[in-house]
Amino acid sequence: MATLQVLPTPKAPPQTQALLQADQLYKSFVLHHQGGVKLPVLEGVTLTVNPGECVALQGPSGSGKSTFMRSLYANYRVDSGSIWVKHQGRWVDLPQLEAHQLIAVRQHTLGYVSQFLRVIPRVPAVDVAAEPLLELGVDLDEAQTTVRELFSRLNLPERLWQLSPTT
Amino acid sequence: MTSLSVSPTSAPSTSEPGFNFAYLDEQTKRSIRRAILKAVAIPGHQIPFSSREMPMSYGWGTGGIQVTASVIGQDDRLKVIDQGADDTTNAVNIRRFFQKVCGVATTEHTEEATLIQTRHRIPETPLQPGQVLVYQVPMPEPLYFIEPSRTEANKMHALEEYGPMYVKLYEDITKFGRIALAYDYPVMVNGRHLMNPSPIPRFDNPKMDMSPALQLFGAGREKRIYAIPPYTQVKSLDFEDHPFSVENWEHPCEFCGATDSYLDEVVIDDQGGRLWICSDTDYCEQRQREQLGHTQKLG
Amino acid sequence: MQPLLTVNNLSKYYGNLRACDLISFTLYPGQVLGIIGESGSGKSTLLDSIAGHIPFEDGIVEYCSRDNTLLDLRTLSEPRRRKLMKTEWGYVRQNPRDGLRMTVTAGANIGERLLDVGERHYGHIRTEALQWLDEVEIPQGRIDDFPNTFSGGMQQRLQLARILVTRPRIVLMDEPTGGLDVSVQAKLLDLMRSLVRTLNLSVILVTHDIGVVRLLAHRLMLMQIGQLFDALLTDQVLDDPHHPYTQQLVNATLIP
Numbered sequence: 001m002a003t004l005q006v007l008p009t010p011k012a013p014p015q016t017q018a019l020l021q022a023d024q025l026y027k028s029f030v031l032h033h034q035g036g037v038k039l040p041v042l043e044g045v046t047l048t049v050n051p052g053e054c055v056a057l058q059g060p061s062g063s064g065k066s067t068f069m070r071s072l073y074a075n076y077r078v079d080s081g082s083i084w085v086k087h088q089g090r091w092v093d094l095p096q097l098e099a100h101q102l103i104a105v106r107q108h109t110l111g112y113v114s115q116f117l118r119v120i121p122r123v124p125a126v127d128v129a130a131e132p133l134l135e136l137g138v139d140l141d142e143a144q145t146t147v148r149e150l151f152s153r154l155n156l157p158e159r160l161w162q163l164s165p166t167t
Numbered sequence: 168m169t170s171l172s173v174s175p176t177s178a179p180s181t182s183e184p185g186f187n188f189a190y191l192d193e194q195t196k197r198s199i200r201r202a203i204l205k206a207v208a209i210p211g212h213q214i215p216f217s218s219r220e221m222p223m224s225y226g227w228g229t230g231g232i233q234v235t236a237s238v239i240g241q242d243d244r245l246k247v248i249d250q251g252a253d254d255t256t257n258a259v260n261i262r263r264f265f266q267k268v269c270g271v272a273t274t275e276h277t278e279e280a281t282l283i284q285t286r287h288r289i290p291e292t293p294l295q296p297g298q299v300l301v302y303q304v305p306m307p308e309p310l311y312f313i314e315p316s317r318t319e320a321n322k323m324h325a326l327e328e329y330g331p332m333y334v335k336l337y338e339d340i341t342k343f344g345r346i347a348l349a350y351d352y353p354v355m356v357n358g359r360h361l362m363n364p365s366p367i368p369r370f371d372n373p374k375m376d377m378s379p380a381l382q383l384f385g386a387g388r389e390k391r392i393y394a395i396p397p398y399t400q401v402k403s404l405d406f407e408d409h410p411f412s413v414e415n416w417e418h419p420c421e422f423c424g425a426t427d428s429y430l431d432e433v434v435i436d437d438q439g440g441r442l443w444i445c446s447d448t449d450y451c452e453q454r455q456r457e458q459l460g461h462t463q464k465l466g
Numbered sequence: 467m468q469p470l471l472t473v474n475n476l477s478k479y480y481g482n483l484r485a486c487d488l489i490s491f492t493l494y495p496g497q498v499l500g501i502i503g504e505s506g507s508g509k510s511t512l513l514d515s516i517a518g519h520i521p522f523e524d525g526i527v528e529y530c531s532r533d534n535t536l537l538d539l540r541t542l543s544e545p546r547r548r549k550l551m552k553t554e555w556g557y558v559r560q561n562p563r564d565g566l567r568m569t570v571t572a573g574a575n576i577g578e579r580l581l582d583v584g585e586r587h588y589g590h591i592r593t594e595a596l597q598w599l600d601e602v603e604i605p606q607g608r609i610d611d612f613p614n615t616f617s618g619g620m621q622q623r624l625q626l627a628r629i630l631v632t633r634p635r636i637v638l639m640d641e642p643t644g645g646l647d648v649s650v651q652a653k654l655l656d657l658m659r660s661l662v663r664t665l666n667l668s669v670i671l672v673t674h675d676i677g678v679v680r681l682l683a684h685r686l687m688l689m690q691i692g693q694l695f696d697a698l699l700t701d702q703v704l705d706d707p708h709h710p711y712t713q714q715l716v717n718a719t720l721i722p
Contacts, residue, residue, distance in 0.1 A: 032710035076706040100494040330582035406588040
């Protein structure tokens with residue numbers, strides 16, 4: 001007699017106007033080379049972000065802010081839970097996505113600004129900032145013009161534009 | 168340019184006793200003919216054959232001689248030339264060899280021959296249907312200097328992957344401004360196989376294209392036979408913007424005045440004086456005779 | 467999006483030794499897939515199997531060609547496979563001397579693949595060669611020089627030009643920066659980054675260098691003793707390593 005297979009219940013996307021919906025995120029780290037110690041960091045975290053909102057995460061160091069942020073970008077992989085993102089009009093659950101779909105979400109919808117800016121050395125700031133636009137197929141001149149405009153708005157001194165961000 | 172000991176045309180004679188007709192045994196002739204048939208069926212493609220020990224060393228035309236020996240018959244009329252001349256040592260010796268072992272008729276006149284064996288030239292007189300031209304070939308593989316591996320070269324022929332050959336021609340143009348090959352100029356036969364036409368001057372390449380004669384190529388040391396059946400397309404390799412061209416000379420032939428034949432340069436004195444004369448001795452002589460007859464008529 | 471290449475349960479055995487054990491992954495257009503592993507992990511064997519240089523025992527490798535036909539690379543006839551490797555695919559060898567014709571000029575090296583596919587205009591070949599020398603940042607004046615007069619880094623860039631001239635869609639690279647000193651490596655990697663983007667190349671890159679992978683690869687696969695694991699985005703694998711081997715590798719790296 002065949003065993004009855006229990007299929008996972010398909011998760012339903014949110015019905016709200018939000019742009020980002022994190023549901024019940026659990027994440028722990030297992031350090032295999034330090035005795036296999038398990039460090040739980042996120043335990044059932046939920047967050048909704050609506051259009052135009054600016055959400056601040058506050059908490060003591062070690063409370064999991066950075067882990068949570070990186071999980072939202074899918075840089076860290078969660079053990080369970082959903083991360084719903086409104087991508088090009090449709091809801092997608094980041095942990096369920098395939099690699100190429102995730103790359104597309106990062107190209108078009110999700111951006112990430114880090115304290116520790118891991119950049120490519122030797123390349124001028126203008127070109128580093130222009131790269132995501134070039135990846136989307138934007139013309140080189142147009143991309144660089146857009147970047148220069150943004151740099152001006154962000155009050156980045158012009159003399160720094162041709163230098164590598166590592167300086 | 169008169170022949171000293173052998174008259175231009177010899178009647179058939181009795182062959183010397185002790186030799187099989189044309190020297191080779193019948194089984195060998197049959198196996199070589201089988202190779203020739205395969206070669207004719209795939210124009211320009213090299214067919215391996217069991218090259219026999221001949222009474223002359225490798226490098227002296229054993230391949231051509233074996234091909235001639237396999238196709239020659241009692242009723243044939245044989246012409247043998249070496250660099251266009253009927254009276255050089257090699258041509259004379261090979262012609263004598265066949266007279267000895269076949270007793271076959273021989274001639275120096277291209278249009279009278281049924282079978283012509285040649286080293287490194289094609290006769291100037293256009294060939295007729297029914298004639299057979301046998302070339303002596305030192306190195307049959309056109310890719311020899313480009314691809315050192317025989318296995319890989321065979322694959323290239325099998326898959327028609329001739330890019331590297333064109334790379335060599337590209338390099339020539341880069342180095343010399345033109346394709347600098349003077350002889351052994353590679354050709355594409357029947358639009359499919361890359362072939363080495365033997366060290367004939369590139370001047371002769373166009374004669375191979377759509378020739379009414381059967382052209383057979385024999386390489387004794389390398390043990391390969393290939394063929395171009397009559398009326399087959401033979402195209403010399405070139406680039407669209409560097410098309411194939413033949414040599415030309417500023418002077419006509421000193422003896423017969425021809426401006427359309429391949430000329431040999433001959434140094435005549437210690438001061439570096441030189442003259443140019445037809446490489447094809449028969450062609451030159453016939454032209455001279457015609458002019459003499461013409462002058463005699465007029466005179 | 468249609469995958470460019472699908473590898474399904476590819477296995478390569480040498481007797482009882484499983485050099486590649488049930489390897490599966492998909493490659494999409496414009497993606498760089500890095501394969502990291504120590505020597506003996508089977509990464510080069512995997513690359514050679516995919517390229518058709520060595521036969522493999524089990525599994526399927528499917529490639530979607532330029533004219534949208536799905537090709538089974540294992541059963542593809544040799545003439546077609548050879549043609550494919552000269553046009554839609556490229557293979558960059560670790561030692562550029564193995565991937566170049568050392569006895570012909572740089573221009574001839576670049577022109578060869580064009581001649582292979584029937585280009586017969588000397589002027590056109592020359593123009594393409596000059597253009598590609600520019601693309602790979604080799605001075606155009608060196609078009610008639612021989613590769614043995616080039617530095618190692620230049621030879622590697624020449625190899626890239628030679629391969630890219632027929633606009634391949636997939637480029638396989640086996641340790642392309644191995645043996646080059648650090649500044650030369652850097653220049654080559656910067657060049658590869660921009661070429662991947664401008665030509666929308668898909669790349670399978672085998673290396674043991676995590677720095678290379680961080681810079682170039684969108685996705686990362688780790689191999690150990692013929693087994694594949696952790697085939698995810700590069701930053702996922704390196705920043706949040708799950709597998710014990712991955713953690714070991716990341717912790718051992720001198721530069722994060």
